[in-house]
Amino acid sequence: MSDDNEEKSPWEFVVSPVKITRFLGWVVFALILAHILVQAYHFHINELPWLLREIFDPDEEPSFATWFSTLILFVSSVLLFLIASNKEKWNYKKHWYGLGAGFAFMSLDEVAGMHETFNTFTDFAWTIPAAVGVVVLIAVYFKFLVALPQPMKSQFIIAGLIFLSGAL
Incomplete structure (x- = not known):
């Protein structure tokens, strides 16, 4: 942070977690509403082409919901790398970089569908090695x-539990 007398850097800005959360919530609401409206139209008014239904279906890989999820994971990765690069004297700098790398990998996996490909090569679900990975990460x-x-500690725990419950 700079004093009032110092000139602020053009790269310095304030982020409002409440506004970001509200915005992301509205995006999720819009994606869900679009899916419901497309499905309602398709089943009750007039049949729609599969491609149109697919891009609004959050359960399909080539969809707006997947793009949104990929984008959120990638932006989170970038922010985690920025936090790591700003933690000069903190003992856990490598952990922040590790989180950044993990979110970058999850973003890549989301867009490339690597976990679906993994399931085609094995007879067991990807959740088994993922569960082992979660235990190691903990x-x-x-x-x-x-x-x-x-409250960051509590927020990390809540976010992790929500993310893991969604992955199952």
């Missing part, structure tokens, strides 16, 4: 999580 990131200030 072990590696436990001290990092404990060191986070409140």
Whole structure:
């Protein structure tokens, strides 16, 4: 942060978590509403082409919902890398970089559908190795999580639980 007398950098800006959350909530609401309206029109008024139904279906990979999810994961990755690069004297800088890399990988997986491809090569579900990975991540990131200030610690835990419940 700069003093009032200092000139602010053009790269310095304030982010409102409440406004971002509200905006993202409205986007999710719009995606769900569009899906419901397309399905209602298709089944009750006039049959629509599969492509039109597919791009509004959140359960399909080539859809607006997948694009939105990929974008959110990628932006999260960029922000995590920025946080890591700004943590000069913090002991957990590598953890922030690790989170950035993890979110970049999840963004790539979301758009490339790597977990679907993995399922075609194996007889077991991808959730088994993913569950092992989650246990390893918890072990590696436990001290990092404990060191986070409140309310960030609680927010990380809640976000992680919501994300994992959605992945199942």
